[in-house]
Amino acid sequence: MNYPIWDVPFFGGGLVIAAIAILHVFVSQFAVGGGLFLPIVERKAYSENDSELLAYVKRHSKFFLLITIVWGAVTGVGIWFSIGLVNPAATSTLIHSFVWGWALEWDFFVLEIASILIYYYTWDKVDRKTHMFFGWVYFAAAWISLAIITGILSFMLTPGKWLETHKFWDGFLNPTYLPSVLVRTGVSFALAGLYAYVTLSVLPSSDFKERAVKYVSKWFLPASFLIAGAGIWYVAMIPAFPRTLTMGGAPMLTTWASLSVILSILIFVFVYFGPYKHSRSFTLPWAILLLLLGLGATTVTEFTREGARKPYVIYGYMYSNSILESQKYDLYTKGVLSTAKWVKDKQVNPAEMKAVGREIFRLECQSCHTINGYNGIKSVVAGWDSTYTDAILRNLDVLKGYMPPFMGTDAERAALVTYLTSLNPLRRTLALEFRTENALEAGRTVFDRFCFRCHTVDGYNAMRTKVAGYTYSQLDSLLQHLPELRGDMPPFPGNENERHALATWLASLNQAK
Amino acid sequence: MLDKLVIPDPDPIPLPAPFWLLKVLLLLTFFLHVVPMNFLLGGGFITAVSDFLGRKRNDQNYLSLANSMGQMLPVIVAATITLGIAPLLFIQVLYGQFFYTSSVLMAVPWISVILILIIAYYGLYYYAFRWQQLQGKRLAVIWISALLFMLISFIYTNNLVLMLTPQKWMEMYQTSKLGMHLNLSDPTVIPRWLHFLVASFAVAGLLVVIHGLIRMKSDASYGRFAVKYGAGWFIIATVAQFAVGVWFLVSLPNDVMMLFLGANGLATTLLVVGIFFALLGIVLLLLATVAQKPKVPAIFGMASIIVTIISMIIMRDIVRSAYLAKTGVNVASYPVSLPVSIFVLFVLFLVIAVGLVLVMLIRLRRGARVSQPA
Numbered sequence: 001m002n003y004p005i006w007d008v009p010f011f012g013g014g015l016v017i018a019a020i021a022i023l024h025v026f027v028s029q030f031a032v033g034g035g036l037f038l039p040i041v042e043r044k045a046y047s048e049n050d051s052e053l054l055a056y057v058k059r060h061s062k063f064f065l066l067i068t069i070v071w072g073a074v075t076g077v078g079i080w081f082s083i084g085l086v087n088p089a090a091t092s093t094l095i096h097s098f099v100w101g102w103a104l105e106w107d108f109f110v111l112e113i114a115s116i117l118i119y120y121y122t123w124d125k126v127d128r129k130t131h132m133f134f135g136w137v138y139f140a141a142a143w144i145s146l147a148i149i150t151g152i153l154s155f156m157l158t159p160g161k162w163l164e165t166h167k168f169w170d171g172f173l174n175p176t177y178l179p180s181v182l183v184r185t186g187v188s189f190a191l192a193g194l195y196a197y198v199t200l201s202v203l204p205s206s207d208f209k210e211r212a213v214k215y216v217s218k219w220f221l222p223a224s225f226l227i228a229g230a231g232i233w234y235v236a237m238i239p240a241f242p243r244t245l246t247m248g249g250a251p252m253l254t255t256w257a258s259l260s261v262i263l264s265i266l267i268f269v270f271v272y273f274g275p276y277k278h279s280r281s282f283t284l285p286w287a288i289l290l291l292l293l294g295l296g297a298t299t300v301t302e303f304t305r306e307g308a309r310k311p312y313v314i315y316g317y318m319y320s321n322s323i324l325e326s327q328k329y330d331l332y333t334k335g336v337l338s339t340a341k342w343v344k345d346k347q348v349n350p351a352e353m354k355a356v357g358r359e360i361f362r363l364e365c366q367s368c369h370t371i372n373g374y375n376g377i378k379s380v381v382a383g384w385d386s387t388y389t390d391a392i393l394r395n396l397d398v399l400k401g402y403m404p405p406f407m408g409t410d411a412e413r414a415a416l417v418t419y420l421t422s423l424n425p426l427r428r429t430l431a432l433e434f435r436t437e438n439a440l441e442a443g444r445t446v447f448d449r450f451c452f453r454c455h456t457v458d459g460y461n462a463m464r465t466k467v468a469g470y471t472y473s474q475l476d477s478l479l480q481h482l483p484e485l486r487g488d489m490p491p492f493p494g495n496e497n498e499r500h501a502l503a504t505w506l507a508s509l510n511q512a513k
Numbered sequence: 514m515l516d517k518l519v520i521p522d523p524d525p526i527p528l529p530a531p532f533w534l535l536k537v538l539l540l541l542t543f544f545l546h547v548v549p550m551n552f553l554l555g556g557g558f559i560t561a562v563s564d565f566l567g568r569k570r571n572d573q574n575y576l577s578l579a580n581s582m583g584q585m586l587p588v589i590v591a592a593t594i595t596l597g598i599a600p601l602l603f604i605q606v607l608y609g610q611f612f613y614t615s616s617v618l619m620a621v622p623w624i625s626v627i628l629i630l631i632i633a634y635y636g637l638y639y640y641a642f643r644w645q646q647l648q649g650k651r652l653a654v655i656w657i658s659a660l661l662f663m664l665i666s667f668i669y670t671n672n673l674v675l676m677l678t679p680q681k682w683m684e685m686y687q688t689s690k691l692g693m694h695l696n697l698s699d700p701t702v703i704p705r706w707l708h709f710l711v712a713s714f715a716v717a718g719l720l721v722v723i724h725g726l727i728r729m730k731s732d733a734s735y736g737r738f739a740v741k742y743g744a745g746w747f748i749i750a751t752v753a754q755f756a757v758g759v760w761f762l763v764s765l766p767n768d769v770m771m772l773f774l775g776a777n778g779l780a781t782t783l784l785v786v787g788i789f790f791a792l793l794g795i796v797l798l799l800l801a802t803v804a805q806k807p808k809v810p811a812i813f814g815m816a817s818i819i820v821t822i823i824s825m826i827i828m829r830d831i832v833r834s835a836y837l838a839k840t841g842v843n844v845a846s847y848p849v850s851l852p853v854s855i856f857v858l859f860v861l862f863l864v865i866a867v868g869l870v871l872v873m874l875i876r877l878r879r880g881a882r883v884s885q886p887a
Contacts (some may be wrong), residue, residue, distance in 0.1 A: 002521040002522055003521050003613055003614060003617060004614060004617045004618065004682070004686045004690070005617070005690065006690065006691075006692045007690040007691050007692070008618045008692075009691075016624065020627070048514065065628075066638060070631065070634045070635055070638065071631065073591070073595070074594065074627060074630050074631050074634065075631075077594060077597075077598065077601075078624075078627035079629065080598075080601065081616075081623060081624055081626065081627055082624060084605070084612075084613050084623060085616055085617055085620045085623065085692070088521075088609070088613035088614075088616075088617065089524075091605070091609075091613070092605070092609045092613065093523045093524065093526060095524075095602065095605045095606055095609065096526035096527070096529055096606065097526055097529075098523045098529070099529040099530075099602065099603075099606050100529060100530075100852060100855040100856045100858070100859045101855060102602050103599070103602065103859040103863075104855065104858055104859045104862055106598055106599050106602070107859065107862040107863045107865075107866040108862070108866065109595060110595055110596075110866050110867075110870070111866040111870060113591050113592075113595045114567070114870045115869075115870075115873060116878055117588055118873050118874070119592060122877055122880065125877070125880060126876065126877060126879075126880025127880055130876050130877075130880050134873055136871065137869060142868075163709055166526065167852065168852040168855050169852075169854070169855070172881065174554055178667075185787075194742075194754070199524040324525075340521075341519050342519065342683070342686055343520060344687060362690075415747055424710055504810075
């Protein structure tokens, strides 16, 4: 509303943030766990007088430096750049509410960068105790900056009392803060292990390699306890609605959430049967496979965390499309065009309905949807006519709990309907391969297309119970009178063949059980 | 005309500290950022040139200098980035309405800074760690990195000028929403960028001087070479700056330019102070190149350039304020709500962090001395 909107064709702005943020998190959490790994292994090498281990940790510290200080630090700045471009309003909120939190984090970031450089450049130049001291300073600074950033990150999903008070500590020490810190700490230990495997895997098979790989595998034990324990705590602390979204409420999110658990477990299984069991013959492809599994787990977990926040970017305060909760009712009466700063026409021009609709799409939908690409709207609305589209738009937040309501005047909604229905060539049959020879299969397809937005078969708003006792001909006739049946149901948008097919399939639900 | 300006509303959340405090922090941290940034921007170029000269003339002095600079540059990048985060934070607090908007208009070049920076940064590490092995290919690596850093500075200048001119935004946005704009139609962009770029050659020249002074103790002839060579870069760049600076000054809108030519006492004084200390710096560095003991004039020369840099930073802020005053937005009038406890924590840990860095550096020096062979 307040800021111009950057059009990112095909990918969408959200993916730009996601790509940078995930690659950052995957390295920056390694920067924390790996920061503990370095001085601990160094101490182990000294106390066991293990020169091979010492030589290894020196080499590993170079790898660590090149990965964290370049990739980690620069992508961290990259997150700032990308969120400022894609969601300036939310970025501004985070900056204004937490500027001294960010500034405090910066204190530790300065310390972190200085100490890792000093640590790396002073191998063999200072005594052992001093060198380990540099390493410990680094780890402390790195972990504290994780603990600070996590306060602000977790705030976005569970702002807690901040919503009323707007006070720093109310937002920072929010309900999911502590479990988030613990989960991320656990992940950082696991990542320390995954990255250490990479530098170990390239060594030739030897007693040392066996010993070291076995040792590194032990890092996954505390990691697994922290991740699982704090993970359960975290899920218990998030509000009921986002929790249900990840557990069946939203198919995509549920997939991410389950993948997150599955991939995490797979990592531990692969660690056990790979490096732990076959320490001596452990090779680079294995290490890379594990690293990719780790990247996969990070990706789906961050997607789940971000997705669970829908329809908000800051829960209960600002919607994903940067509209403030407090602005909502104004938009219904005054309209979105007259509120938005960066539109040419402040009112709906009836001669330009499609162009106006495109503008409204940009303002209200584009933060999550592209047109043709990621989460593309074109394929979602294929086959929808105006009446059906309008009915969906009127009930967006009810039909799709993770979507914001459409906020605007009736004329603005009509413009958006015009735009959305213009995306696909108008036709009375489904775009999907519609095969009349199998009416049951076709009926299911029609159901998935038109009814599945609100109804499931046996779950929420279950269709099976609704059609209990009805015959084919009764159902076929009811389908022609849907709005009369229920005020908020749109008329059946398909053609006759599709209606017959749907009625056939609905009637079959009665016999199936 | 003015009432047609489209500028985003200020954030509904109050400023998290008084305007003056945020301004002081912005300028202070910008100073901390600008010094290593200059070392990097000019230093990359100087390294590339001396490596080129060293190979061409087979001159060990140039090669040693390029090697030493090459070892320093990655650490300087780390300092530049780390110290750049704070001003980036404070500019968003104070001028987010302007900064976010101009960034969105040039989103693609702006976000590409991240990718360019990663490539250029790894290039420097590649150069430093593979100095011997790379041989001839080394030049290509350092040139690419040096030019990429210049490209980044150019993108920055475009954005930081664009944020000052809201009258252009709406038309740019309506022309294209893909974020592919630059700000080349603005007559101040090129001279402003050159002004910064040439300044970075001068300041990086001083880094070479510092390097030379340190090395004089162990290798007098090389140290003296580096002092002379660095001072040369400083002097030539600073002389050139008189032309580039004038170009930049006259490229400014008339009312802004006049601030520095009498209309505003502080602005005019700062300009005079900045020029005076730059001239003084030239004289002192010239002395350093001929003096038996170059250390004293060189250090005084650097001190006077620090005065110039500080006055230039304040002048830069006066330019920004003058532009923004014309938009009718007055950030100083925004409501303020300072969360005291966390602010105190920030200051406290800033002191602790800086203290710890100093402790580590002292222990490093002591350790290095101990481990040196007698």
